Amino acid sequence: MFGPDSLILAVETSCDDTSAALLRGERELLGHVIATQDMHEGFGGVVPEVASRAQLRVIDPVVEQTLARAGVHLDDVTAFAVTAGPGLIGSLLVGLNWVKAAAYALGRPFLGIHHMEAHLFATALEDEGAQPPFVALLVSGGHTLLLFAERWGCYRLLGQTRDDAAGEAFDKVGRLLGLGFPGGPAIERLAREGDADRQAFSVPMVRAGQRPEDDDYYDMSFSGLKTAVLTRVRELDEQGRLGDAIADLAAGFQYAALSQLVEKTLRAVNQTGCARVVLGGGVARNAVLAESLRRRLPPGSQLFVPSPRLATDNAAMVARAAHFRLGRGERSDLDLNAQAALVMPGIV
Numbered sequence: 001m002f003g004p005d006s007l008i009l010a011v012e013t014s015c016d017d018t019s020a021a022l023l024r025g026e027r028e029l030l031g032h033v034i035a036t037q038d039m040h041e042g043f044g045g046v047v048p049e050v051a052s053r054a055q056l057r058v059i060d061p062v063v064e065q066t067l068a069r070a071g072v073h074l075d076d077v078t079a080f081a082v083t084a085g086p087g088l089i090g091s092l093l094v095g096l097n098w099v100k101a102a103a104y105a106l107g108r109p110f111l112g113i114h115h116m117e118a119h120l121f122a123t124a125l126e127d128e129g130a131q132p133p134f135v136a137l138l139v140s141g142g143h144t145l146l147l148f149a150e151r152w153g154c155y156r157l158l159g160q161t162r163d164d165a166a167g168e169a170f171d172k173v174g175r176l177l178g179l180g181f182p183g184g185p186a187i188e189r190l191a192r193e194g195d196a197d198r199q200a201f202s203v204p205m206v207r208a209g210q211r212p213e214d215d216d217y218y219d220m221s222f223s224g225l226k227t228a229v230l231t232r233v234r235e236l237d238e239q240g241r242l243g244d245a246i247a248d249l250a251a252g253f254q255y256a257a258l259s260q261l262v263e264k265t266l267r268a269v270n271q272t273g274c275a276r277v278v279l280g281g282g283v284a285r286n287a288v289l290a291e292s293l294r295r296r297l298p299p300g301s302q303l304f305v306p307s308p309r310l311a312t313d314n315a316a317m318v319a320r321a322a323h324f325r326l327g328r329g330e331r332s333d334l335d336l337n338a339q340a341a342l343v344m345p346g347i348v
């Protein structure tokens with residue numbers, strides 16, 4: 001049933017993007033639409049109530065456009081997939097209820113997918129070689145996970161953030177620097193004009209002499225760094241020097257934040273002996289992150305980076321994750337509920 005001709009229609013509405021994808025077999029994307037909400041910019045972050053209402057307005061046209069581009073009729077869909085969590089509960093419910101209704105009406109199976117497992121599958125859509133075993137660094141607006149994927153569905157959690165997620169830190173610092181929302185792309189752009197040495201910050205969670213047995217060996221933290229930027233911004237402002245320092249602050253923050261991610265990933269590569277690394281999540285769009293990793297990984301390593309469209313939230317990665325799990329015979333029941341803090345399946 002989930003052979004080369006299966007048609008999976010996936011929907012992703014976990015935050016402020018509304019996306020649908022039609023996947024044939026394992027990797028052939030017949031249609032893929034992502035509608036991004038831009039009304040949150042003025043609020044400096046996503047407003048959950050506004051996001052879920054917007055999801056409701058665009059879910060029908062987004063799915064219709066996806067089917068039209070794929071040239072596939074809804075009746076021909078083999079199975080449905082949807083992000084069931086984690087995410088904003090109101091937004092998640094829009095996609096989940098849409099998929100439940102369609103699956104019920106057409107008498108087709110459906111499956112709820114974990115948002116971060118979907119991010120883990122994004123590179124597998126683009127590159128046949130992006131298969132476990134690999135070390136995975138998943139860096140989004142809500143999560144920061146360092147995993148060792150032994151095989152699909154079996155993930156050893158090496159480390160995670162103890163406070164803010166990596167993308168969240170970029171967004172908060174972006175707001176501090178007056179760069180709007182989301183902060184990540186704006187900081188990356190501005191950092192190119194700045195000098196990290198002129199506004200240097202220490203790299204969090206990286207000490208000399210740390211050992212793999214230490215419980216902070218792989219863990220990460222971003223909130224202290226954010227507070228350090230805030231303190232520096234206030235000092236510079238009092239001295240009337242803030243305006244000239246914005247690009248240097250962006251560069252200094254980005255260097256410290258990304259260095260932490262790179263160091264922890266290199267530790268995972270050294271300890272597991274696995275020289276294959278997969279990136280996922282919105283922060284994987286940051287070209288400096290990929291460049292730094294590429295420079296520092298041992299010779300002969302492979303680094304898989306999702307294309308920008310598949311790094312941030314999208315339904316194609318949900319369809320790809322669902323192809324794996326539906327193929328194993330997994331199905332969800334109609335009483336499946338959305339969960340804001342869903343635990344990732346397969347974590348050992």
Ligand code: KG4
Binds near residue numbers: 015143168170285
């Ligand atoms: O995976 P994603 O689309 O949504 C969540 O699941 O959270 O990630 C969004 C996050 C935002 O925090 C955004 O600032 C960050 O990804 N991001 C970036 C870049 N592009 C997006 N962070 C750093 N550099 C970028 N170029």
Ligand code: ZN
Binds near residue numbers: 115141282312
């Ligand atoms: Zn995401």
